[in-house]
Amino acid sequence: MTRPSRRAAAVLVALSVTAGPIALAGPASAGSHAGEGGSSSCTVTAAQRVVLRDERTALRHELAGHKPTKAEKKALRAAVDQLVDAAEDAKLTDEQRAALKARRTTLHEQLEAATTAEARVAIRAELKAVRAELKAGRLSGKEVKALRAQAKALRVALRAKPTKAERATIKARLKVITTELACRTEG
Helix, strand or coil: CCHHHHHHHHHHHHHHHHCCHHHHHHHHHHCCCHHHCCCCCCEECHHHHHHHHHHHHHHHHHHHCCCCCHHHHHHHHHHHHHHHHHHHHHHCCHHHHHHHHHHHHHHHHHHHHCCCHHHHHHHHHHHHHHHHHHHHHCCCHHHHHHHHHHHHHHHHHHHCCCCHHHHHHHHHHHHHHHHHHCCEECC
16 A cells, blocks of 8 residues: 555544544545545556556657757758749749849940930830839749748648647647556556
8 A cells, every 4th residue: 555545544444433434434535536546446557557658758749849950951941942943933034034134234334324315215214124024023922921831831840749729639638648647556
């Protein structure tokens, strides 16, 4: 018997001797709680205890999620960069963008060298068209937002943390396991 069980038994014996059968009904029902180990239904075999501890450890690790390694973080960054590059290239490739920037630079130089008003007006119109092309080649706010959402989804998948509902079920199972581990061991 464990120390609390011996105390409970000693109290019961003392009460039965002094107070009689009426006193036995109260403390006997109090000793049937799982935490006190007085109940015969609250026993766990050693093998079950090992399984419960292993399950508890696995559930705690699941709650914590996965900590990405340096290689995984690097691969995630590469995947996000690839997403962004693919989205940018769908609008305007790097070569086209470089050509437009070079054209813009030459137009600026021509504008400074232009001597007539008509030439400056024509160059400014061409510059405006080149700027509009470059602006159209940039990602819009909605596209950037969609890319951020995709990147976040990749990070969440890598982290492998449970959702709020999954966390609640895991915590509930941990409570049950803790209660079962509080039971006394058979044998």
